[in-house]
Amino acid sequence: MRRSTDCPAVHLPPLQSGYQPLRWYTARRFETARVIEWTCCEHRSTFYELCAAGGLLFIRRYVNDHEITYSDAWSIREGRERWRELLSGGLR
DSSP, X not given: OEEOSSOOSEEOOOOOTTOBOXXXXXXXXXXXXXXXXXXXXXXXXXXXXXXXXXXXXXXXXXXXXXXXXXXXXXXHHHHHHHHHHXXXXXXX
């Protein structure tokens, strides 16, 4: 994870070898969600948001600003761990 001096948002590093692929779904599980953290959307065609809803965390992915997909939902602890893995390049 790095932050540019020109951009305050997180820029993801390249994927690590042996990274874990996430399953992505097009159907929304929650009607509303609160965005907790996010990656850069200004300089990347794909960006991510860590979202909270119903006592769970999930990751929302935007590809080219029009394709939106959702990860599984996890407990707060597991969701934070998945987000850290995404930010370190070990998960996508």
